[in-house]
Amino acid sequence: MEKGHWALPESSFKTSVPAVEQASRVLLCLAESSQSNMRLTDICDHLGISKSKGHAILNTLKQFELIDKDPKTKTYSLGPALIFLSQRVLENLSYPEVVTPFLENLVKETNGTAAFGLISELHVFVIAKRDGNQNIGFRLPIGHKFHITLGAHGKAIVAFMDEAERAKLLAKKKLYFYGDSSRMDLQRLAEDIAKCQSVGFALDQGDVTPAGITALSAPVFAIRKRMVGCVILLGPFDASKVQEYGSKTAQAAKQISRKLGAHVDAIFPT
Template sequence: MLKASNAQQYERDVIQNNKTAQSKYVPIVPAVKQGAEILLCLAKSPTFKMRLTDICNHVGIHKSKGYSILSTFKDFGFVEKDPQTKTYSLGPALLFLSGRVLDSVYSQQVVAPFLESLAKETQSTTFFGLIIDNYLFVIDKHEVDKGVTLTIRLGYRFPFTYSSHGKVLVAFLPKDEREKILASKELWFNGDNAPVDLQQLRYEFARCRRLGFSQDIGVVDPRYNSIAAPVFGLHGKLIASLFVVGVFDKKLIQPYGRAVAEYAKKISYAFGADVEQIYERIAQEEL
């Protein structure tokens, strides 16, 4: 049996050892840490795409472990795999997560009120899409309950040239970039790689640049009409599109189009764009 003095010293030693152990304990789950390192690895890649071997070598894990983590991320949309090149890249689900961050910084403070007002004015569902690489990602929307349900979820990814917002984005690009896109074999203006009339498109681009909005009258989907306008950021950079989708009558295209264009300008102002200067420059280019 320990003497009283020894017992007290023993108790002090146990307490000290526990404190030391607690101070060294770091609550990190290795698999989660490795998953985070994989996502950061893909984000830092100059080409945005990497093969399994390169990812695992960079992170320092076995290929089987890396494959399991990537497959799990793929199921949740956090990464995508190109079946032809066998490469991995960041997935659109991450945009939804970043979109939630943007909600607190931009959407709730800037975009959301405009979406709500425009939705009430047009009695249509309004969307805000952000340009990332060659896609337009939906990061916010406001629905109007009219018995019409649109299943376009937050984080949904549209091809850059898709529908009315595709027309408006290409229309407001510099001429050389527009022509480069029109020379592409994959154009989505009329839907899933449907045929397009390039001469008609150029006419629509000029009209769009003059009016500030573009339209799709039941072309991509005969059930709906859509109107889109460009959104600019600092230094006049084209960063997004504001668009509405609904079952409104064709005779409302012009007044709704002017409303969408005006709200897009207000959002652009909120993002720091000099809208007047941008449209003055565009008008000069059209002369």
Template sequence: MKKKELSSDSYAQMVPAVEQACKILIFLAKESGARPRLTDICKEVGIHNSKGYSILNTLMRFGLIQKETLSKTYSLGPGLAYLGSKAMEGMDLGAVVEPFLKALSNETGETSLFGMLSGEQVFIISKQEGSQPIGVNIALGHRFHMTAGAHGKAIVSALGPKQREEVLSRKKLYFYGDPLRFQKRRFEREMREIKKRGFAEDRGDLQHGINAVSSAVMGPSGNVVGSVILIGTFPEKEIARFGPLVAHTAKKISSQLSFGLNAS
């Protein structure tokens, strides 16, 4: 009996329903604040409502999406948070961010760091030294408070409203070094600017003579996992040039960690 030969790319072809389900999840991730309805989702993905309804019901069964009964809108489900956490467990974050930090340091000549958020602390788990004769020596494993300096501003600005208010209600905040220097109105003004520009800055507030630029890095479920930090004795005028580079680096790392969901 003659066996049927398969083309070399037979196993590489996509399954339409799986592809459509993936597109739905990506759309819901990008529209997390809007909570779209069935017709919005099907229009975006390019499928009939009946097909979309079946796919959505299947995704709901596994907890990957959830439906608001009254408004009949959809959003990502808790099952994705579990899958995302498992994916993160298997990732070596230091190895993931290393090439991005290297490229950033090569372009700026300054020291770049990645700080991983854990509880109320930010731990430096990866770094690339700059080429400047005078730099800042920060060892791997060094920890900062989550509200300290540029990285603190970047991280807290990227938190959800409830989490942010919880942090800002604490007695000691180190955004400007000494907690006594913190003024909520000042920080709120700066936070609006951070969200618009995509990066935060510290002009010697944390330590005199040392400037820093930072941008938050987001994980698969939209949570803050840490921040990219560029630090050195560089002139303040360089912040305008370095800031967008740091923001771009953080976006690329976020996209890598989130399997493309956070790509811009």
């Protein structure tokens, strides 16, 4: 079997503790597996380690309930101790603290206004923002509330919903992807969704934003592919910069998602 993403590089021992690194990679291997349980052979092949070493690591992790072993199938899965650890991480998580460095970098690269919107039912709340030097024509204060379907962020969010959730949202009477609900166009939206799924970001140019202002947005995920919010970038960008800045917006969303525990390679286009 081909070695996986978490296979051990030969040079890794020079800068880390081998035993800790190996145990960490075993846990990550189990977490990223498409199967809920894995055999010893599959784990060892995926990581490029011997069965004896893999068995020793798994037994040690089992002592601390970091993994479970099914005595019937002799397969391994993540253990209950990780629930406690993940709960403590979530308890200490502050979205503004996590996202602000990435927003600052996005502003530095584009000189636009960058914001993070947190999804709450049918709305998106701005909970973090950094301003560039360009006038976007309107205020975007912390705490501002948008409808979840509005403009660029609406298209970005709906594009990455699962099909059932998307269908439920699109069945609502009033949708604001193109500003006023009377301007809703399902065919146009389908095309915009397909493009967003391909490039990783959505845009609005004049439907919701003031004339001359472009809005770019990409979704943000946490653990278990749970969509939690979106990155929004606004500015009077030249047409030649839209694709570049859209990609930067998508990259910022991907970096934030990774920080929040999402397996980004399984969510975003490569």
